[in-house]
Amino acid sequence: MLYEKAPAKINLTLDVLHKREDGFHEVEMIMTTVDLADRVWLRSTNDGLITIKTSERFVPSDRKNFAYQAAELLQRKYGIKKGVEITLEKSIPVAAGLAGGSSDAAATLRGLNRLWNLRIEADELASLSAQIGSDVAFCVHGGTALATGRGEIIERLPIPPNCWVILAKPAISVSTADIYGKLNLATIQHPSTAGMIDALEESNYEAMCKAVGNVLEPVTMELYPQVITLKEQMVKFGADAVLMSGSGPTVFGLVQHESRVPRIYNGLKGFCPEVYAVRMMGGRHILD
Numbered sequence: 001m002l003y004e005k006a007p008a009k010i011n012l013t014l015d016v017l018h019k020r021e022d023g024f025h026e027v028e029m030i031m032t033t034v035d036l037a038d039r040v041w042l043r044s045t046n047d048g049l050i051t052i053k054t055s056e057r058f059v060p061s062d063r064k065n066f067a068y069q070a071a072e073l074l075q076r077k078y079g080i081k082k083g084v085e086i087t088l089e090k091s092i093p094v095a096a097g098l099a100g101g102s103s104d105a106a107a108t109l110r111g112l113n114r115l116w117n118l119r120i121e122a123d124e125l126a127s128l129s130a131q132i133g134s135d136v137a138f139c140v141h142g143g144t145a146l147a148t149g150r151g152e153i154i155e156r157l158p159i160p161p162n163c164w165v166i167l168a169k170p171a172i173s174v175s176t177a178d179i180y181g182k183l184n185l186a187t188i189q190h191p192s193t194a195g196m197i198d199a200l201e202e203s204n205y206e207a208m209c210k211a212v213g214n215v216l217e218p219v220t221m222e223l224y225p226q227v228i229t230l231k232e233q234m235v236k237f238g239a240d241a242v243l244m245s246g247s248g249p250t251v252f253g254l255v256q257h258e259s260r261v262p263r264i265y266n267g268l269k270g271f272c273p274e275v276y277a278v279r280m281m282g283g284r285h286i287l288d
């Protein structure tokens with residue numbers, strides 16, 4: 001039995017450059033992992049079958065599960081005759097903009113690389129992983145990175161300055177395809193990716209807070225005004241910077257002073273069902 005941690009990600013920035021011929025959008029995003037993680041347990045079997053065990057009722061336990069797809073990809077590509085029993089202990093909210101499924105897939109790839117002794121290099125594993133979804137390559141590496149292309153080209157960035165992250169997920173589910181589909185390229189306000197990179201390189205917390213931005217945020221907000229209310233509340237309770245992650249609906253707040261965390265956490269708990277106070281994990285790259 002082998003264990004892998006599968007952390008959630010947040011988007012410090014998310015910019016879209018143009019729509020590509022393959023239907024995907026060319027993006028520029030800065031992502032970092034936070035200490036809210038699923039636990040993935042892998043047990044190798046001799047029957048060649050992939051099985052998924054999960055107690056979370058909105059998570060599929062068949063081929064639709066990204067962890068299943070990760071195991072199947074390795075079996076196919078490397079001619080593996082072994083099977084695996086994958087147990088997913090979910091903590092990351094589902095369909096939240098936090099890459100929960102992508103991180104489970106990435107953890108399965110890392111774990112099976114060890115369990116089946118495949119000796120696949122990190123970069124190879126990451127490039128293979130893009131077949132499962134655009135966010136999986138980032139999740140294979142973890143840490144903090146600039147993601148370009150459709151999200152699968154990863155360049156490592158420095159550790160974000162130390163702070164707390166408050167995550168709040170309203171009780172709605174958002175379809176990523178739907179949000180990208182409704183984005184109007186003519187009217188988007190681009191965040192400064194270069195400004196965020198400078199902030200990270202200088203380890204400047206204030207500059208990092210100023211540089212956060214996500215072009216998908218207005219699209220999701222128009223469909224789900226709860227996201228606007230949540231952002232306003234987080235600002236009111238004292239977060240230093242507030243942004244929606246990915247295609248949403250989770251909103252995160254950055255907070256430097258620990259003393260402010262309980263007030264923000266408790267204030268949000270009053271009207272939002274899922275609230276978490278976590279740390280960034282951004283310094284630790286999972287695979288080197």
Ligand SMILES: C[C@](O)(CO)[C@H](O)COP(=O)(O)OP(=O)(O)OC[C@H]1O[C@@H](n2ccc(N)nc2=O)[C@H](O)[C@@H]1O
Pocket residue numbers: 011014023024025026027029097099102132133134135136149150151176177178180181246247
């Ligand atoms: C919103 C983010 O989570 C931000 O990190 C990602 O850009 C989306 O990553 P993901 O959930 O892994 O997305 P995928 O499963 O690859 O794609 C889901 C759908 O989102 C749209 N999509 C996704 C990524 C991208 N660069 N352009 C797109 O237009 C496509 O319609 C695609 O069919």
Ligand SMILES: Nc1ncnc2c1ncn2[C@@H]1O[C@H](COP(=O)(O)OP(=O)(O)OP(=O)(O)O)[C@@H](O)[C@H]1O
Pocket residue numbers: 058059060064065066067088093094095096097098099100101102104105135176246247248
């Ligand atoms: N291991 C998994 N965990 C959660 N959802 C999964 C998993 N495998 C497949 N799914 C499916 O993927 C859908 C999206 O879930 P996920 O939690 O990955 O969304 P997300 O956080 O919005 O992802 P992203 O930020 O990458 O767009 C779910 O509705 C679910 O049906």
